[in-house]
């Protein structure tokens with residue numbers, strides 16, 4: 485395992501008083517897709533801006549592909565690609581012309597550039613639209629073009645800032661396929677920031693959750709979910725008395741009120757616990773109108789570590805089982 489990015493106590497203080505990134509220590513492995521997750525203002529963009537040498541750290545250091553971000557910033561810039569949140573391609577040029585322009589900016593020799601561009605266009609299925617003007621592209625095509633524009637100079641590391649912001653759900657998941665293909669076929673390390681939890685979950689080999697400029701936890705999605713130790717059962721009853729009675733169920737890790745007549749229970753393992761829960765409901769003649777069982781999602785992990793909720797547009801992350809109480813009573 486080779487570490488391609490390493491930060492040591494990386495710190496950014498704005499205007500001499502506001503610490504946006506606070507002694508941040510991260511290690512990113514070569515070839516991985518690494519997701520940086522955090523609530524608004526957590527310090528993600530500031531961290532990325534320091535790593536791509538856009539802004540200088542106040543203290544601490546970082547090595548990117550063997551180069552110090554302060555002492556060797558020009559060398560860092562040659563080995564990284566950056567795909568910012570905002571669109572950068574020129575609408576009045578074709579996709580191909582845009583990529584040629586980028587290759588000139590990076591001094592890529594002409595023949596190498598042509599070969600590389602053709603390969604990249606093919607990789608994201610844009611080869612047939614390469615000569616069209618960008619203003620004729622759909623939102624998804626434009627994002628794909630932006631993605632490969634960051635790869636024309638063959639960087640070792642690609643920084644992707646919110647790669648699917650503003651795309652619909654279907655186009656977004658198609659984009660994930662292209663990001664995965666790029667990581668596999670071009671052997672590039674990808675650093676991803678996104679506020680779509682399901683995106684970070686689907687793409688990243690490892691995730692760091694950051695808040696107040698510090699790493700709170702790092703691991704694979706499964707490792708992070710496993711840290712929560714428990715599954716969640718949400719129930720709504722006909723009366724508040726029944727909901728209160730349910731909170732007395734003996735095998736709980738924790739319980740929480742969820743509004744009128746509703747509770748959220750955490751149990752060690754819902755698969756093992758459900759028969760007991762159902763017996764308890766039946767023995768105590770509780771009247772349940774709705775029950776949902778869910779394995780911990782990245783949402784729950786995020787909530788646990790940051791105390792805040794972050795929500796993508798769709799919560800497709802968790803296994804969910806609905807129990808109809810009429811069936812339970814049979």
Ligand SMILES: Nc1ncnc2c1ncn2[C@@H]1O[C@H](COP(=O)(O)OP(=O)(O)OP(=O)(O)O)[C@@H](O)[C@H]1O
Nearest residue numbers: 498499502504522523524525526527528529530531
């Ligand atoms: N140039 C600046 N001058 C002063 N404060 C700044 C500057 N840039 C960012 N900040 C502050 O630093 C903190 C971290 O900002 P940053 O943009 O890095 O967070 P973020 O995690 O990327 O948030 P978001 O998801 O909202 O983009 C915020 O409180 C922000 O207001």
